[in-house]
Amino acid sequence: MKLPRNTGFVTVDLLALATNPNYFKDLPATSGSEPAIRLLSYDDTFKNDILGPSATARKAADLSWEAFHEAGIYNRETNSIYATSNYQDLNDNINITVISLEDYSITSTQFPDLWEANGGTSWYPPGSDYSGAPPAQLYCDEGDFDHYSALISVDVVKNTSTTILNSYYGRNFSSLNDVRQHPKTYDLWFTDAAYGFYQDFRPVPTIPQMVYRFDPSTGELAVVADGFDQPNGLELSPDGLTLYVTDTGAQHFTANTTRPATTYAYDIVDQKRLENRRIFAYADIGLPDGIHTDTKGNVWAAAGDGVHVWSPEGKLLGKIWIGETSNNFAFIPGGVLVFSNYRLWLVEGINAQGREICKDFGKGEGC
Numbered sequence: 606m607k608l609p610r611n612t613g614f615v616t617v618d619l620l621a622l623a624t625n626p627n628y629f630k631d632l633p634a635t636s637g638s639e640p641a642i643r644l645l646s647y648d649d650t651f652k653n654d655i656l657g658p659s660a661t662a663r664k665a666a667d668l669s670w671e672a673f674h675e676a677g678i679y680n681r682e683t684n685s686i687y688a689t690s691n692y693q694d695l696n697d698n699i700n701i702t703v704i705s706l707e708d709y710s711i712t713s714t715q716f717p718d719l720w721e722a723n724g725g726t727s728w729y730p731p732g733s734d735y736s737g738a739p740p741a742q743l744y745c746d747e748g749d750f751d752h753y754s755a756l757i758s759v760d761v762v763k764n765t766s767t768t769i770l771n772s773y774y775g776r777n778f779s780s781l782n783d784v785r786q787h788p789k790t791y792d793l794w795f796t797d798a799a800y801g802f803y804q805d806f807r808p809v810p811t812i813p814q815m816v817y818r819f820d821p822s823t824g825e826l827a828v829v830a831d832g833f834d835q836p837n838g839l840e841l842s843p844d845g846l847t848l849y850v851t852d853t854g855a856q857h858f859t860a861n862t863t864r865p866a867t868t869y870a871y872d873i874v875d876q877k878r879l880e881n882r883r884i885f886a887y888a889d890i891g892l893p894d895g896i897h898t899d900t901k902g903n904v905w906a907a908a909g910d911g912v913h914v915w916s917p918e919g920k921l922l923g924k925i926w927i928g929e930t931s932n933n934f935a936f937i938p939g940g941v942l943v944f945s946n947y948r949l950w951l952v953e954g955i956n957a958q959g960r961e962i963c964k965d966f967g968k969g970e971g972c
């Protein structure tokens with residue numbers, strides 16, 4: 606099937622926006638009635654360097670159910686990206702959506718003992734050969750009324766799963782949300798939010814919403830940050846010196862836009878601890894959810910109208926605009942797949958390379 610392509614960038618005039626609150630919604634590019642994808646340049650580097658002038662964008666799938674929500678984990682053997690679908694009800698586990706990179710065909714599956722999967726990452730379990738394709742995927746299982754919230758490792762080819770962690774020294778987590786593996790220590794850094802409770806499939810939280818570091822080879826587990834409303838996405842800078850954590854507190858049972866929709870940055874000290882918490886950026890619409898860096902250190906976050914891209918200094922450079930909420934996205938070589946629940950979007954021919962492309966795909970810068 607040949608899908609229509611939209612090419613061309615739209616330049617956002619920041620000085621016009623500064624004195625006209627309706628400027629953005631009145632742009633011809635953003636005022637259509639159908640969902641559409643646009644490349645909005647807030648700074649010339651977005652068009653010229655980060656995406657590059659030959660980038661093209663299109664819709665890749667539009668389904669009748671919410672297949673494209675979180676995660677977005679590559680597996681080299683199947684040449685597919687694995688996304689988690691959106692929660693529906695307790696009668697059915699959250700599906701895993703398999704997006705083939707051969708032809709962008711979509712299938713859905715479930716894995717054993719994985720109940721309400723949310724964020725995830727490819728990872729090297731202890732004892733693996735830490736070069737080559739990561740042998741497993743690690744999902745944050747939010748849990749439900751009968752099952753612990755847990756980190757679950759899945760071999761997607763063998764269709765097997767293993768519980769890696771399901772409590773803080775016996776205390777239940779609330780709803781684990783997202784996880785990254787440190788590229789040098791192989792520790793797992795993850796967030797615990799309360800969305801299972803807010804979506805009525807988890808009990809009332811019994812522990813604060815915090816960020817943790819876990820050494821899967823020894824079992825050492827530590828809280829590394831608190832003070833959040835809802836810690837959600839997290840990501841390292843490519844040099845391993847900064848940790849970004851999004852706070853999506855603007856959404857509980859309902860939305861309240863006076864609460865955080867904010868990305869915080871920390872210094873990672875001795876590869877183990879966090880210091881110097883500071884505001885990195887505030888999303889102008891919705892909330893920054895899933896977050897990934899590129900190899901140049903730009904910070905990309907899924908938010909209320911698409912993917913927002915900031916420089917390492919926190920300057921908004923551009924948006925992959927889709928006019929509806931995106932919860933996450935996945936870098937592929939030369940491109941990015943953007944998830945917006947019912948829909949999947951594709952930007953191709955870009956210059957930027959995701960931080961983990963070399964690890965996951967075995968090609969690109971750094972390999």
Ligand SMILES: *[C@@H]1O[C@H](CO)[C@@H](O)[C@H](O)[C@H]1NC(C)=O
Nearest residue numbers: 670690693697698699700713
């Ligand atoms: C799982 O996927 C099927 C399509 O393959 C869809 O009909 C169903 O609604 C999905 N279930 C959930 C819980 O997302």
Ligand SMILES: *[C@@H]1O[C@H](CO)[C@@H](O)[C@H](O)[C@H]1NC(C)=O
Nearest residue numbers: 714715716717718719764765
């Ligand atoms: C993997 O196992 C689950 C059950 O845990 C099953 O529902 C699913 O169909 C299996 N997938 C494959 C490809 O066999």
Ligand SMILES: *[C@@H]1O[C@H](CO)[C@@H](O)[C@H](O)[C@H]1NC(C)=O
Nearest residue numbers: 749750751752753754777811
């Ligand atoms: C912890 O979660 C397990 C699994 O859902 C549950 O059986 C147990 O009662 C919970 N413990 C507390 C103290 O809530």
Ligand SMILES: *[C@@H]1O[C@H](CO)[C@@H](O)[C@H](O)[C@H]1NC(C)=O
Nearest residue numbers: 855859860861862863864865
């Ligand atoms: C929104 O949240 C703020 C801060 O927590 C609170 O003061 C305010 O009452 C809330 N507004 C509504 C409409 O719930």
